[in-house]
Amino acid sequence: xxxxxxxxxxxxxxxxxxxxxxxxxxxxxxxxxxxxxxxxxxxxxxxxxxxxxxxxxxxxxxxxxxxxxxxxxxxxxxxxxxxxxxxxxxxxxxxxxxxxxxxxxxxxxxxxxxxxxxxxxxxxxxxxxxxxxxxx
Numbered sequence: 001x002x003x004x005x006x007x008x009x010x011x012x013x014x015x016x017x018x019x020x021x022x023x024x025x026x027x028x029x030x031x032x033x034x035x036x037x038x039x040x041x042x043x044x045x046x047x048x049x050x051x052x053x054x055x056x057x058x059x060x061x062x063x064x065x066x067x068x069x070x071x072x073x074x075x076x077x078x079x080x081x082x083x084x085x086x087x088x089x090x091x092x093x094x095x096x097x098x099x100x101x102x103x104x105x106x107x108x109x110x111x112x113x114x115x116x117x118x119x120x121x122x123x124x125x126x127x128x129x130x131x132x133x134x135x136x
Contacts, residue, residue, distance in 0.1 A: 058100050060100060060102065060103070061093075061096075061097045061100065061101075061102040062102060063102055063103040063104070063105050064076065064077065064090075064093060064102050064103070064104050064105065065077050065078070065105045065107065066086075066104065066105065066106045066107070066120060067106075067107045067108075068106070068107070068108045068109060068112045068116055068117065068120065069109050069112065070109045070111035070112060072112055072113055072116045074086060074116070074120070076089060083116070083119060086119075086120065086123045087123040087126060087127065090104075090123055090124060090126075090127035090129060091126075091127045093127070094127045094128055094129065101128075101129060101130050101131065102131075103131040103132075103133060104124055104129045104131065104132045104133070105133050105134075105135050106120065106132065106133070106134050106135070107134075107135050107136065108134070
């Protein structure tokens, strides 16, 4: 804005300088003129076509519930399981449900030792279990 004290009124004269505004508008106009032909070129996209074929829905297997109590005893769906048998049991479930693995739900007591939980998680990793949840 330009302020001028010219004249007898003593009031400042306020004028807006429109030159930068015109410069910006001309630059935008040139950009739009250059990019408009590129936007109008169609881009081929292969979209999936509708099919009447109904895909079967695969029900997930029931989850496996592992519980580790304060005495470091392992339970598989409520029944006692030895730590040495965990790997073979998990591998059998993984082989039984290939492509649709059950969820492994682990309920660990706060007093359980870290070593036991590390062995449980290592066995789950070796059996390629994909969905592991910790519950309380």
